[in-house]
Every structure is written in C-alpha cells, then in structure tokens.
Amino acid sequence: MESVIRILKNANKEQLLKKTLEKVHDNQELCNSFVTIMDNAKLNPESDSVLSNIPYVLKDNYSTKGILTTGSSNTLKDYIPPFSSTVYEKLSLAGAIMVAKSVMDEFGMGGTGLTGHTGIVRNPWDTSLIAGGSSAGSAASVAAGVVPFAIGSDTGDSVRKPAAHCGIVGYKPTYGMISRWGLLPFASSLDHVGVFARTVSDVAIVVDVLKGKDEKDMTTWDSSNINLEAHLNDSVNGKKLFYFKELCDISFYENPSDDLKKVIEEFNNTINVIKRIGIDVVEESFPKELLDAIPSVYTCISCAEATSNMSNLTGIIFGPRETGNINEMIINHRTLNFSSLIKRRFIIGSYVLQRENQEKYFVNALRVRNRIVRLMKEKFNNYDGLILPCSASHAPKIHGTTDVIRQDLATLENHMAIGNFGGFPSITIPNGMIDGLPIGVNITGNIYDDENVLAIASHIADSMPYEGQIAGDNK
Amino acid sequence: MKLIPTIGIEMHCEMKSFTKVFSPARNTYSKHANNHVSEIDIALPGILPSLNKECIRKSILMASILHCKLPQYIYFDRKNYYYPDLPKGYQITQSHEPIGVNGYIDVPYNDGVLRVDIHDIHLEEDTAKIEHLDTESLINYNRAGVPLLELVTDPVFHSKEEVIAFLEYIRSIYQYTDISEADIRKGQIRCDVNISVGEEGGPFGTRVEIKGVDSFSNIQKVIDIEVKRQMDLINDGKSSSIEQETRRFDEANNRTIRMRGKVDAIDYKYFVEPNIPKIKLDEELVKEITSNIVELPLSRMTRYKDLGINDDVVKVLVRDRKISDYYDEVLKCSVDPIVLSNYVATNIMGYLSKKNIGIQEFKIEPKDLGLLLNKLQKKEISSKQAKEIFEATLNGDTTILKELDNTATQNSNTEELDGIVSNIIKNSPKQVEDYKNGRTNLFNYFVGQVMKETKGSANPEIVKDIISKYLN
Incomplete structure (x- = not known):
C-alpha cells in the first residue's frame, strides 16, 4: 500500500501540524497515550527529506535533550536529559516533528500498557481494551490516525504485540541496525528500536532513516547497502514461509476458547491468501520443550539484565533524592518509586544471577536461547521466514488483565521473543478482525534479511484489506 | 617448626x-x-x-x-x-x-x-x-x-x-x-x-x-x-x-x-x-603491538653490567627510561661506556636534581655530549675545558660547543705547530723570562696563545710537548 508519509509529503505542513496536535489532545482524552504533548512544536524549514515536517510520536524511553524523559516511571518523573538518543537526533535531522512522547509500561517492563506512572493506556478501537505494551501510547496514537508513524521499543514483543492489538504494522529490524544510544534500557541483549505505522511502506521509510552504524552503540553495524523501501516491490514469487504446527493446529489445545478458534481460522485464511500470491507456506515442527521454555528463558535473561541496567536509578545523581544515610537513600528511592511489578522482576533477576543459582537459571537460559536461535537459523536455510499469529485473541479487556498468562497459551502469547533472542527482523501486520477488533500476524526472518522480510510482508499486506486501517473510521 | x-x-x-x-x-x-x-x-x-x-x-x-x-x-x-x-x-x-x-x-x-x-x-x-x-x-x-x-x-x-x-x-x-x-x-x-x-x-x-x-x-x-x-x-x-x-x-x-x-x-x-x-x-x-616493545629495564641492566658499569650506576641509569635512552643515544657516538655512565650518573643527574628538571628539559643533545666526551677521551680538551663547555652550554651559550664541532678536523701537524709555537715564544720575551724565573703557571698562557692562533684546532697534547721543548 502506498505510504502515508509519501502522501503527506505534499500536504500543507502548517495545517498538518495544527490538525495533528488537535488529534493528539483528542487521543489523550480517549486513550491517555501521552506523557508529554509538544504544544509548542514548530515547523522545520521544508527539505528534501522524506520525513520533512512529518509529525510523529516518540516513546518516552528515548532521551530527548531538554525534554522530559520518564520511561513512565516515578523514578524519572522530572528527569530532563542533557543529551539526545540517536533515534531522536536522526529524526530531528530528517526534519520530522515530535508532537508527543508516549506512555509505556514502566521502563518497558510489561505487556499491557497499564503500568505507566501517568495511568493506563486505552485501545482506540474499544477503550475498554488494552492497547498492549509496552509501547502502548505509540501504538494507540498510530492506530487512531494521530500520526503516520511512532517509535516504540521491543524487548520481548513490545512493538509487535501492541501493533497486533491495535490493527497496525509494527516492525523491529535486525539487532544493531538502529542505534540504542539514549534508549533507556530494559534488557540490553534483547532491546530493539521498533517502528509503528499503518503501512509496511511507512515502517520501511522510517527505518531507512533511522538505521546505520553509530560509534556510540558498539552493537550497531554498517547497513548502508540496505534500502528497505526500494525493495518492497521485489518479486516474492517462490518465497517460502513456515509455521509451527505446535502453535497453529487447534487440536494441540485443550478446550480452546472461541477467540483462539477464530484466531486460528483467520490465520489459515491468511495462509491461503499468501499461497495465492505465490509464496509457499509449509507446516514445520519445532521441539515442544524449547517452545515451552520461551517464557521462562525470556524472564530469566530480561530480568537479570534489567536488574543490572537499572542499578543506576538510586536518586543520587538524578531522580528524586530520598533521605537517610547513603544506603537508606538508595533503598528509599527504589522502594518508593518503582511499581511492584518492576520490583518483582528485579528480585527475579537478582535471584537468577546469584552465585548459587546462576548456573541453574541464568546460564541455562542462555543455553536454551542459543539452541533456539541455532535451530531457527537452520530453518532459515530453507525458509525466508516464520509466520505465526501474534496472540491468542484480540486485545484483552483492561479490567482483569494482568501479566500472568494462561499456561496453555503461554507460548502462543510469547513466541515473538524468538525475534529478540536471535536479533531477527520481525514484523507484525494486521490480518483480520474478531468481533470487529483487529488481530495481527507476525513474520520473522533471518538476521540481515530485512529487505526480504519487508518485501514479503508488504506483498501479503497488499493482498488483504486491513493495511492502512484507522480505529473508529468505520463507526 | x-x-x-x-x-x-x-x-x-x-x-x-x-x-x-x-x-x-x-x-x-x-x-x-x-x-x-x-x-x-x-x-x-x-x-x-x-x-x-x-x-x-x-x-x-x-x-x-x-x-x-x-x-x-x-x-x-x-x-x-x-x-x-x-x-x-x-x-x-x-x-x-x-x-x-x-x-x-x-x-x-x-x-x-x-x-x-x-x-x-x-x-x-x-x-x-x-x-x-x-x-x-x-x-x-x-x-x-x-x-x-x-x-x-x-x-x-x-x-x-x-x-x-x-x-x-x-x-x-x-x-x-x-x-x-x-x-x-x-x-x-x-x-x-x-x-x-x-x-x-x-x-x-x-x-x-x-x-x-x-x-x-x-x-x-x-x-x-x-x-x-x-x-x-x-x-x-x-x-x-x-x-x-x-x-x-x-x-x-x-x-x-x-x-x-x-x-x-x-x-x-x-x-x-x-x-x-x-x-x-x-x-x-x-x-x-608486540613487535614494538621497548627494551625493558632488566634487559638494559644486563647489557649495562656487561659493559662493565658498576651496579649502583646501572640502577641509576635504568630508573628512568628517558635517562637510559639518553645514555644509549650518547653511546652510539662510540664513547667509553664507563666514562659516559659516570658522567650521566653524576654530572647530569646532579644537574637535573639541582635544577629539579627531567632529562627531556636537559639542553645538551646526546650527539653533542658524545662529541664533548670524544674530545675529552682523545685528550683534545682537558676535563676542565669539558666542564666549562658543559656549563656554558647549559647556561645557554652554545657557541663553544658549535666551535668544538667545527674543529672536528684537528691540527696535529707537528711542523706547522712548531712554527706557530716558536713565533709565539719569540714574540713573548717577558712571559718566557717570568716562566723561567719560576712562574710555571704561565705555561697555560702559551697553550692558550696557540689555541687562539689556531682557533682552537691545535692538538693540545702536541702543543704542550712543543712548548715544553722550547721552554725547558
């Protein structure tokens, strides 16, 4: 589908900005998507850049010099960074206009959008539902048509899951393609910069701007020979995708819910669509014990890295400084300002790193992670990508939602972490509706194969009627 | 136990x-x-x-x-x-x-x-x-x-x-x-x-x-x-x-x-x-990285000891790489290693510590010290002269040092020097008489006159021999 950004290129940018800010406020009222709204955002001198004066939303875990950056946490509720993330710098340099910074689960640690310090985020399709997390406000604002794109971050599925719940496109490129400099970390080996938009073309355009080696992030690599947008229309005839039988065959589930049945049904419909455009889709098997281990492997590694990454939050150099002697200052700061969900994860992380536990939990988790990644790479020798439903249902209700997931659905709800384990390029596109609410399908390919993955996603999205949809447009 | x-x-x-x-x-x-x-x-x-x-x-x-x-x-x-x-x-x-x-x-x-x-x-x-x-x-x-x-x-x-x-x-x-x-x-x-x-x-x-x-x-x-x-x-x-x-x-x-x-x-x-x-x-x-490792102190110590330098002086030389490097540079001018080691360990180190400066601020280049010591070794200058040149140079007067360098080709032609000495003796009757009356320190006056005449190029040992011949 044609890029929204390209269409807006010739719009009256002054009107666009004015209208966007109005929509920002509407969306804030409806969904509570934002921590900070840039009411004084100014137009840049119009340039040749494709993003010149295109408004966007930035997740509030990207450092923005001189502008509040909270990570949706009380520990940083007044923190104004003296330096900018590379993502923000690149977008500013390209002339894009940040109109708001979006609410997230505190420091990205959550999948609901309900744990930010400024309150819960609602789904614009139905405000009794979650938008998904952790990049909740970014997803909600793109789904509501506020901005053509928004930046998220993705450690387990924090871009790709909310994209599915909000009926939009969510893409995280290969690990290291975009610099993480200035991104408040959750789990460094799993953290990815990700982009939301309503079309595959738009995420391609934005990542083309963001990607590149950055001397401030040693994990970045030279991707100057990659041009995602230019390859979107490459032929996909004869490409091959696979899916896991263990997750997509309804007979593997005991007492499947109606929602799950519909998800699988829509998935099968999508497979048929894909086959019709000349892409082969094959059922494959993957060791069940490895699939079942994904949530715990993810928990061990992400919590371990998180507890270390967030040890700088003591209130000594920045953040609210508490009283007492030095130990009390640190303890009080962390006790008073972190939510209980985060503290629970810190305790898990600390536990699995303890000398007597490390081998059993953390090191074993690393081993399983490596096994999964190795196996996936073997599959990628024969396939262009893995395709799976993003979730067992449409977005769940706000009321009653927790991060605890039904055991039998745990793998279906968490498999996208495979993309983080291996640093694989991974994209969610909308592929159907259940009771008028969007669901998504995810495609994950081999590292460095982003052009191929996006071309496939683009062709598939073109073959279905969901790309480009805006929440509330049909009402 | x-x-x-x-x-x-x-x-x-x-x-x-x-x-x-x-x-x-x-x-x-x-x-x-x-x-x-x-x-x-x-x-x-x-x-x-x-x-x-x-x-x-x-x-x-x-x-x-x-x-x-x-x-x-x-x-x-x-x-x-x-x-x-x-x-x-x-x-x-x-x-x-x-x-x-x-x-x-x-x-x-x-x-x-x-x-x-x-x-x-x-x-x-x-x-x-x-x-x-x-x-x-x-x-x-x-x-x-x-x-x-x-x-x-x-x-x-x-x-x-x-x-x-x-x-x-x-x-x-x-x-x-x-x-x-x-x-x-x-x-x-x-x-x-x-x-x-x-x-x-x-x-x-x-x-x-x-x-x-x-x-x-x-x-x-x-x-x-x-x-x-x-x-x-x-x-x-x-x-x-x-x-x-x-x-x-x-x-x-x-x-x-x-x-x-x-x-x-x-x-x-x-x-x-x-x-x-x-x-x-x-x-x-x-x-x-490893192909460019500088020679380490232990190796230098062994090398210096093999040159016959005594242990205490060796320790002084290797304490600071820059001193040791300086020593090695001067050594390239084929001077006597032991004379040089003593010169570095006493004269130079003494000067550096008196002035509280490092060798990098020391004003005499290794090649100049090499020249000076060579002259001294060949008895072309006296140790007193060497000391004077050393001090003058450190005080900023580099002319003598340069002259020393210019006179690298020394005049040891006995016949020619004999002529010069005999002329000086002939033109200095008063000094000759005083000398013969016991003012033996006037000997250096004659040496000085010869040096002046030859702009310092005369071999002082030969000059002394000739002057002795005339005066005694």
Whole structure:
C-alpha cells in the first residue's frame, strides 16, 4: 500500500501540524497515550527529506535533550536529559516533528500498557481494551490516525504485540541496525528500536532513516547497502514461509476458547491468501520443550539484565533524592518509586544471577536461547521466514488483565521473543478482525534479511484489506 | 617448626590514555572536580559504553610483556554492586576472560632475578572518588571510567622485600612502555595484599586480604603488621582464630581492621556485558603491538653490567627510561661506556636534581655530549675545558660547543705547530723570562696563545710537548 508519509509529503505542513496536535489532545482524552504533548512544536524549514515536517510520536524511553524523559516511571518523573538518543537526533535531522512522547509500561517492563506512572493506556478501537505494551501510547496514537508513524521499543514483543492489538504494522529490524544510544534500557541483549505505522511502506521509510552504524552503540553495524523501501516491490514469487504446527493446529489445545478458534481460522485464511500470491507456506515442527521454555528463558535473561541496567536509578545523581544515610537513600528511592511489578522482576533477576543459582537459571537460559536461535537459523536455510499469529485473541479487556498468562497459551502469547533472542527482523501486520477488533500476524526472518522480510510482508499486506486501517473510521 | 609468610598481590594501576576506557571524557589529572565527566561516566539513563582501542592495545602489550596467554575473544563482564562511587551500579571488568592469564615476569632482585608467576591481568574501569567531610560527602566523577589494569600474582612472595622489588619493577615497566605514569603521588597505584602464614614446606595458612593499600611504604607496613598478627596467633596456639576475611589498613593506629568475613563476602552477580560485542583477537594486531616493545629495564641492566658499569650506576641509569635512552643515544657516538655512565650518573643527574628538571628539559643533545666526551677521551680538551663547555652550554651559550664541532678536523701537524709555537715564544720575551724565573703557571698562557692562533684546532697534547721543548 502506498505510504502515508509519501502522501503527506505534499500536504500543507502548517495545517498538518495544527490538525495533528488537535488529534493528539483528542487521543489523550480517549486513550491517555501521552506523557508529554509538544504544544509548542514548530515547523522545520521544508527539505528534501522524506520525513520533512512529518509529525510523529516518540516513546518516552528515548532521551530527548531538554525534554522530559520518564520511561513512565516515578523514578524519572522530572528527569530532563542533557543529551539526545540517536533515534531522536536522526529524526530531528530528517526534519520530522515530535508532537508527543508516549506512555509505556514502566521502563518497558510489561505487556499491557497499564503500568505507566501517568495511568493506563486505552485501545482506540474499544477503550475498554488494552492497547498492549509496552509501547502502548505509540501504538494507540498510530492506530487512531494521530500520526503516520511512532517509535516504540521491543524487548520481548513490545512493538509487535501492541501493533497486533491495535490493527497496525509494527516492525523491529535486525539487532544493531538502529542505534540504542539514549534508549533507556530494559534488557540490553534483547532491546530493539521498533517502528509503528499503518503501512509496511511507512515502517520501511522510517527505518531507512533511522538505521546505520553509530560509534556510540558498539552493537550497531554498517547497513548502508540496505534500502528497505526500494525493495518492497521485489518479486516474492517462490518465497517460502513456515509455521509451527505446535502453535497453529487447534487440536494441540485443550478446550480452546472461541477467540483462539477464530484466531486460528483467520490465520489459515491468511495462509491461503499468501499461497495465492505465490509464496509457499509449509507446516514445520519445532521441539515442544524449547517452545515451552520461551517464557521462562525470556524472564530469566530480561530480568537479570534489567536488574543490572537499572542499578543506576538510586536518586543520587538524578531522580528524586530520598533521605537517610547513603544506603537508606538508595533503598528509599527504589522502594518508593518503582511499581511492584518492576520490583518483582528485579528480585527475579537478582535471584537468577546469584552465585548459587546462576548456573541453574541464568546460564541455562542462555543455553536454551542459543539452541533456539541455532535451530531457527537452520530453518532459515530453507525458509525466508516464520509466520505465526501474534496472540491468542484480540486485545484483552483492561479490567482483569494482568501479566500472568494462561499456561496453555503461554507460548502462543510469547513466541515473538524468538525475534529478540536471535536479533531477527520481525514484523507484525494486521490480518483480520474478531468481533470487529483487529488481530495481527507476525513474520520473522533471518538476521540481515530485512529487505526480504519487508518485501514479503508488504506483498501479503497488499493482498488483504486491513493495511492502512484507522480505529473508529468505520463507526 | 619454621613459620613463613606467603603473599599474593593485586596491583591496580591507572592506565594512561587520551580518553577514558568507555567514554569520550578526557583521562587526565585535574585539580578541579567533575570537569572531565561525560554522561557515560555518571550513568545517565540510556548511555552505552564505547570501548577505547588505545586501552585494549596497551592491555595486550602488558599481557604480552608478562608472558600471559591471550584470549581468543576479548569481552567484558559486569560486576554488580551498589555504592555511590559506582554510578552505573556495576563496574565493567573482565572476570570470565582476562586480557592475559598464566604468565610470569622476571624481576631484578638483589643481584639475581626473581621469577614471579602472574595469575592474570585484566582491564576494567575505575570508580569515582569520594571525599568524606564532617557532615557530608563529596563525589568527584573525574576518576569514574578511568582505565585500570589489575594485575594479580600467584601467592609467590615470602618477604616484603620481594613484594617491593616486584612492584617497583612493574611500575618501571608501566613507565617504560608508556602504559601508565604509575605515579603513586597521584594515587595511580593501589594494591590489595593477600597474606597467609604457614609452616615452611607445608600447606598455606588461612588467607587474609588487606584491601586498598595506596603506597609502597604502607604495603611494607601492612605486611609487617599482618604477618606479625598471624604469627602471634599461631604461636599462641590460636591459629584457628585466623579467619578468611577482608581487612583494611588503619594507618593512624598502625594496625589492620576487619572489614568483612567470608560469609558476608559480596556476591557480585557477574555476567557478560551485553553492550560490548565480543572482539576476536587478531593475531596480526598482537604481532604489530608486540613487535614494538621497548627494551625493558632488566634487559638494559644486563647489557649495562656487561659493559662493565658498576651496579649502583646501572640502577641509576635504568630508573628512568628517558635517562637510559639518553645514555644509549650518547653511546652510539662510540664513547667509553664507563666514562659516559659516570658522567650521566653524576654530572647530569646532579644537574637535573639541582635544577629539579627531567632529562627531556636537559639542553645538551646526546650527539653533542658524545662529541664533548670524544674530545675529552682523545685528550683534545682537558676535563676542565669539558666542564666549562658543559656549563656554558647549559647556561645557554652554545657557541663553544658549535666551535668544538667545527674543529672536528684537528691540527696535529707537528711542523706547522712548531712554527706557530716558536713565533709565539719569540714574540713573548717577558712571559718566557717570568716562566723561567719560576712562574710555571704561565705555561697555560702559551697553550692558550696557540689555541687562539689556531682557533682552537691545535692538538693540545702536541702543543704542550712543543712548548715544553722550547721552554725547558
């Protein structure tokens, strides 16, 4: 589908900005998507850049010099960074206009959008539902048509899951393609910069701007020979995708819910669509014990890295400084300002790193992670990508939602972490509706194969009627 | 039974580098607090480490000098703990794969050599510096992120003399190789001392660690005090009360104090730093780095001793690489090595210490000193003249030195000089008479006249012979 950004290129940018800010406020009222709204955002001198004066939303875990950056946490509720993330710098340099910074689960640690310090985020399709997390406000604002794109971050599925719940496109490129400099970390080996938009073309355009080696992030690599947008229309005839039988065959589930049945049904419909455009889709098997281990492997590694990454939050150099002697200052700061969900994860992380536990939990988790990644790479020798439903249902209700997931659905709800384990390029596109609410399908390919993955996603999205949809447009 | 102490050393030394090990802030001494600090050093949210290549090169160099086994991949670990001098809440260090392991170094000791086994050497970052005042504490982050090399020996020392010989030699290697200034006054060297006392030939006793000793003289004190404490306990039959523990030196009261025991040892929860990708160690790079190792002091000492220079002078020459380099430069002018060594060790060192300057500020170039000493050696100038030229040059008058250089082709033509001398004698009847009447110091007047006539080119020995012939 044609890029929204390209269409807006010739719009009256002054009107666009004015209208966007109005929509920002509407969306804030409806969904509570934002921590900070840039009411004084100014137009840049119009340039040749494709993003010149295109408004966007930035997740509030990207450092923005001189502008509040909270990570949706009380520990940083007044923190104004003296330096900018590379993502923000690149977008500013390209002339894009940040109109708001979006609410997230505190420091990205959550999948609901309900744990930010400024309150819960609602789904614009139905405000009794979650938008998904952790990049909740970014997803909600793109789904509501506020901005053509928004930046998220993705450690387990924090871009790709909310994209599915909000009926939009969510893409995280290969690990290291975009610099993480200035991104408040959750789990460094799993953290990815990700982009939301309503079309595959738009995420391609934005990542083309963001990607590149950055001397401030040693994990970045030279991707100057990659041009995602230019390859979107490459032929996909004869490409091959696979899916896991263990997750997509309804007979593997005991007492499947109606929602799950519909998800699988829509998935099968999508497979048929894909086959019709000349892409082969094959059922494959993957060791069940490895699939079942994904949530715990993810928990061990992400919590371990998180507890270390967030040890700088003591209130000594920045953040609210508490009283007492030095130990009390640190303890009080962390006790008073972190939510209980985060503290629970810190305790898990600390536990699995303890000398007597490390081998059993953390090191074993690393081993399983490596096994999964190795196996996936073997599959990628024969396939262009893995395709799976993003979730067992449409977005769940706000009321009653927790991060605890039904055991039998745990793998279906968490498999996208495979993309983080291996640093694989991974994209969610909308592929159907259940009771008028969007669901998504995810495609994950081999590292460095982003052009191929996006071309496939683009062709598939073109073959279905969901790309480009805006929440509330049909009402 | 005979009790002997066994000692192992962990030597932390701040590395010299343009920027810090993981940040672009300058690594330099500053009298002001917090003026060499980047957002990385104070761990603002979202920072990432950028590994300094210069520090890696210097680490590889030192590991190679210590004959260590280098790793296949270089990577780092996080050492996690909370302390206000550690802004990130973890220190980036090398725990799983140090830059070098299982090495050794030969240290000059007494008149021989002491071989010290090296457990490992690794690269890490320094912490900030805290100053505790009466009612508050101040933190200076200039030191946060300064590269540190931590060198860990096996428990191989049995006396403080051995320990000090080792530390001094390592310090001189750091200085020779420009890896570190290794300046104790600037607090660049800190040591943890591990001490146990046991029966000679028997198993080691219980190990006690004394942390953060900051000078060589304190290390000697700590060894004396702790060895005595442990020996007294053993001799009193209380050896079981020696606990595996960490202590610190209480300088004011000249004792060591318990910090924590084994049971409350900190669990640092080490794990691999995810933000620094593993770097495959390139053999070519190692070759390139190690092919340029400067000649180390032990090798120079051996070489100087072989030249016949006495031990005390050798020590003076190698104490500072720049002195030794200067010596070697002058030596290239084929001067007598022993004469030169004495000249450097007494005249030059005396001058430098009097002026309180380093050899790099010394005004006589090695080749000029070579020339001067050559003239002296060939008796073309007297040692008195040499001294005068030496002093004149240092006082800024380089003309004599230049003249000396111009007269490199010396006039030793006896016939010609004979003519000149006879003319002078003929034109100086009064001086000749005074001389013959006993004013023998006038002899030098005639030498001077000849030198003046020949613009200093005459061979003074021949001139003297001829003058004697005429006058006596």
